[in-house]
Amino acid sequence: xxxxxxLIFGAILSLVFLGAALLSFVWxxxxxxLLDIPSRLQxxxxxHWLGTDQLGRDIVSMLMMGARTSIAVALLAVxxxxxxxxxxxxxxxARRGSLLDEVIMRGNDLIFAFPSLVIAILITAxxxxxxxxxxxxxxxxxxxxxxxxxxxxxxxxWSRDFILAARVSGKSPARISxxxxxxxxxxxxxxxxxxxxxxxxxxxxxxxxxxxxxQPPTASWGRMLADAQTxxxxxxxVALMPGLAIVFMVLGLNLMGDGLRDVLDPRIRRGRT
Amino acid sequence: xxxxxxxxxxxxxxxxxxxxxxxxxxxRVAMQLEPPHLDPTSAAAQAIDAVVYSNIFEGLTRFMSDGxxxxxxxxxxxxxxxxxxxxxxxxxGVTFHDGTTMDAEDVKFSLDxxxxxxxxxxxxxxxxxxxxxxxxxxxxxxxxxxxxNGSLLFNLAWGDAVxxxxxxxEDIATNPIGTGAFMFSNWVQGDRIDIARNPDYWGTPANxxxxxxxxxxxxxxxxxxxxxxxxxxxxxxxxxxxxxQFEADPRFQVLVGNTEGETILAMNNQRAPFDxxxxxxxxxxxxxRQAVIDGAMYGLGTPIGTHFAPHHPDYVDLxxxxxxxxxxxxxxxxxxxxADGFDTTxxxxxxxxxxxxxxxxxxxxxxxxxxxxIENQEWAQWLESxxxxxxxxxxxxxxxxxxxxxxxxxxxxxxxYDNAELQELMATLDVTSDPAARSEMLAEAQxxxxxxxxxxxLFELAFPTVARAGIEGLWLNQPTSAIDLTxxxxx
Numbered sequence: 113x114x115x116x117x118x119l120i121f122g123a124i125l126s127l128v129f130l131g132a133a134l135l136s137f138v139w140x141x142x143x144x145x146l147l148d149i150p151s152r153l154q155x156x157x158x159x160h161w162l163g164t165d166q167l168g169r170d171i172v173s174m175l176m177m178g179a180r181t182s183i184a185v186a187l188l189a190v191x192x193x194x195x196x197x198x199x200x201x202x203x204x205x206a207r208r209g210s211l212l213d214e215v216i217m218r219g220n221d222l223i224f225a226f227p228s229l230v231i232a233i234l235i236t237a238x239x240x241x242x243x244x245x246x247x248x249x250x251x252x253x254x255x256x257x258x259x260x261x262x263x264x265x266x267x268x269x270w271s272r273d274f275i276l277a278a279r280v281s282g283k284s285p286a287r288i289s290x291x292x293x294x295x296x297x298x299x300x301x302x303x304x305x306x307x308x309x310x311x312x313x314x315x316x317x318x319x320x321x322x323x324x325x326x327q328p329p330t331a332s333w334g335r336m337l338a339d340a341q342t343x344x345x346x347x348x349x350v351a352l353m354p355g356l357a358i359v360f361m362v363l364g365l366n367l368m369g370d371g372l373r374d375v376l377d378p379r380i381r382r383g384r385t
Numbered sequence: 386x387x388x389x390x391x392x393x394x395x396x397x398x399x400x401x402x403x404x405x406x407x408x409x410x411x412x413r414v415a416m417q418l419e420p421p422h423l424d425p426t427s428a429a430a431q432a433i434d435a436v437v438y439s440n441i442f443e444g445l446t447r448f449m450s451d452g453x454x455x456x457x458x459x460x461x462x463x464x465x466x467x468x469x470x471x472x473x474x475x476x477x478g479v480t481f482h483d484g485t486t487m488d489a490e491d492v493k494f495s496l497d498x499x500x501x502x503x504x505x506x507x508x509x510x511x512x513x514x515x516x517x518x519x520x521x522x523x524x525x526x527x528x529x530x531x532x533x534n535g536s537l538l539f540n541l542a543w544g545d546a547v548x549x550x551x552x553x554x555e556d557i558a559t560n561p562i563g564t565g566a567f568m569f570s571n572w573v574q575g576d577r578i579d580i581a582r583n584p585d586y587w588g589t590p591a592n593x594x595x596x597x598x599x600x601x602x603x604x605x606x607x608x609x610x611x612x613x614x615x616x617x618x619x620x621x622x623x624x625x626x627x628x629x630q631f632e633a634d635p636r637f638q639v640l641v642g643n644t645e646g647e648t649i650l651a652m653n654n655q656r657a658p659f660d661x662x663x664x665x666x667x668x669x670x671x672x673x674r675q676a677v678i679d680g681a682m683y684g685l686g687t688p689i690g691t692h693f694a695p696h697h698p699d700y701v702d703l704x705x706x707x708x709x710x711x712x713x714x715x716x717x718x719x720x721x722x723x724a725d726g727f728d729t730t731x732x733x734x735x736x737x738x739x740x741x742x743x744x745x746x747x748x749x750x751x752x753x754x755x756x757x758x759i760e761n762q763e764w765a766q767w768l769e770s771x772x773x774x775x776x777x778x779x780x781x782x783x784x785x786x787x788x789x790x791x792x793x794x795x796x797x798x799x800x801x802y803d804n805a806e807l808q809e810l811m812a813t814l815d816v817t818s819d820p821a822a823r824s825e826m827l828a829e830a831q832x833x834x835x836x837x838x839x840x841x842x843l844f845e846l847a848f849p850t851v852a853r854a855g856i857e858g859l860w861l862n863q864p865t866s867a868i869d870l871t872x873x874x875x876x
Binding site for chain 1: 604605608624626627629630676679680743744745747748749751752758759760761
């Protein structure tokens with residue numbers, strides 16, 4: 113079986129950023145905590161591949177540190193979404209039709225109904241702007257996505273013969289959910305997780321762009337973009353670089369998500385063969 | 386096709402020509418913040434004074450752009466030998482915009498209202514030396530002081546001391562009625578304030594017929610609005626990095642004036658570790674002022690070493706006391722018992738000098754081992770928790786009131802500096818009117834606070850104004866917050 117081209121291309125793009133983020137833990141071309149104001153707003157050169165920003169910091173180093181922030185925030189936010197959403201969805205499916213199912217799913221609808229960015233702004237505005245609060249805010253909005261998806265997918269399994277066999281053998285609904293249903297919907301979760309991850313990157317950039325994400329000196333693509341805004345007519349590269357980083361990262365993850373769906377989604381896979 | 390373009394071009398030039406002709410008597414002025422209301426006598430918000438000072442409201446005396454104090458509604462005055470009685474002679478024939486006459490009763494009303502026990506005036510200290518206001522006749526009013534006050538005429542020039550009328554005081558916040566060369570005409574909240582020429586003005590009438598104040602807080606939008614000629618003047622332009630572009634553009638002129646804004650890194654003098662003078666000294670030596678001025682303000686601003694405006698004749702250059710010296714800073718921290726540094730908070734209000742300066746200062750402090758965690762705050766939040774709640778380690782703010790070194794004698798003021806020697810000195814200064822003695826005392830006060838490293842003294846805020854080329858009569862400097870349009874002319 114050949115892998116879809118979008119998966120390869122997307123994975124390469126994503127891995128480049130992931131690699132840059134990991135590399136930043138041990139090495140960056142320059143230390144971004146040391147400001148060098150006399151050499152600010154330089155264009156790309158041999159010393160600074162992508163130039164320097166308004167405080168004389170190396171943009172490559174800033175992007176690497178920013179990738180770390182973006183990926184960490186998005187990863188943890190998806191983690192919260194999956195960690196809470198999947199169990200909720202499994203419970204709702206196991207107790208389908210019950211009051212508990214209703215409570216869980218209507219609660220999810222409630223969260224889903226709010227425009228996510230507005231609530232994220234509310235949360236960070238009330239509890240203070242920080243990377244942790246951004247993670248929580250973005251994470252909360254991932255919960256209903258995963259809960260719904262899990263419940264829907266799990267329901268289709270509850271009527272299947274092998275589940276019936278498990279029930280007859282006396283397994284509790286909890287065990288059935290964990291041992292039989294969860295492994296079957298894992299693929300779906302990976303695909304959705306990738307998509308949510310890219311949305312998380314975008315949400316983190318948006319929050320830090322309006323000053324509600326990670327605070328300085330933590331580097332963040334969104335804040336780099338905001339800081340460079342008034343410089344667009346003097347030193348456009350300072351705004352362009354973080355903008356392109358966001359675009360390519362999100363593009364890579366989306367392509368990867370599409371590709372993964374082609375490969376992993378049982379329905380699509382079955383249709384193809 | 387060609388002549389269509391030509392036609393279009395001709396049409397647009399005609400349009401522009403008529404627009405230009407119509408503009409001769411109207412001006413669109415932009416500023417960053419919208420005033421919360423329009424009563425300068427009951428709030429500290431500078432945006433209020435920016436709109437109403439001199440345009441709508443006038444006081445007994447007034448500031449000129451160079452900071453000098455000249456007669457306003459009082460034509461002349463006499464000061465008694467002992468300096469305790471000021472007799473003001475008011476101008477004849479001055480009326481408020483609603484037609485009522487301005488006389489000694491209005492002066493008494495305004496001053497009594499401002500200094501009353503329950504007054505909402507933001508600068509009540511300006512009036513504390515006044516013991517009594519007496520009406521002699523409709524055009525003469527006498528102020529009796531409890532002690533001589535060398536700065537009374539200066540105090541009366543503030544926007545907080547303007548003359549208002551009892552007839553219109555009820556609605557002053559939304560419908561200000563003063564004696565100025567412009568009358569308030571309309572306020573579309575969130576968008577603009579319109580004023581129109583006062584045809585019955587007592588002095589030289591304004592050249593402009595109408596003016597509009599617009600409020601554009603976002604620096605990028607500010608840049609775009611000036612470039613697109615959506616506004617004719619932008620006072621207090623928020624993005625200094627864009628000024629060179631305007632300077633290079635023949636359509637615009639750039640004025641860079643000075644303000645009374647001492648921009649400081651305020652330290653919480655009552656909270657550990659800043660209650661230790663060694664720590665404060667360490668912080669002061671850790672700061673590279675020029676890097677802050679270049680990095681945050683793109684070179685706009687004058688370094689200061691104490692809480693005093695450098696353009697003032699009594700200013701003493703004390704920047705040497707707190708010279709940038711990170712080595713010394715580390716030594717001092719070790720001496721104070723913080724060899725490994727410490728953690729604190731750095732609260733930043735919205736203006737770019739604070740947000741951008743804060744990032745640079747945090748980096749400079751980190752270099753000597755002080756980890757200042759940045760927290761951005763909106764103005765309301767900053768006033769509530771930092772300014773009134775004392776909940777901060779460090780904060781950056783510009784003190785734009787003129788001659789405000791007296792705040793160091795108030796131990797309740799947010800940085801909570803409590804020094805009996807200075808308090809006594811300021812009390813003596815208040816009752817001294819001999820200019821030479823005053824200069825000496827002001828120099829002493831400046832030195833005391835600089836040597837005590839009360840705060841980190843950064844720079845005097847500059848005031849950039851961008852205007853269409855040819856517009857004249859705008860204030861260059863900001864001795865008080867004001868956009869005085871009374872003398873503004875188009876070419």
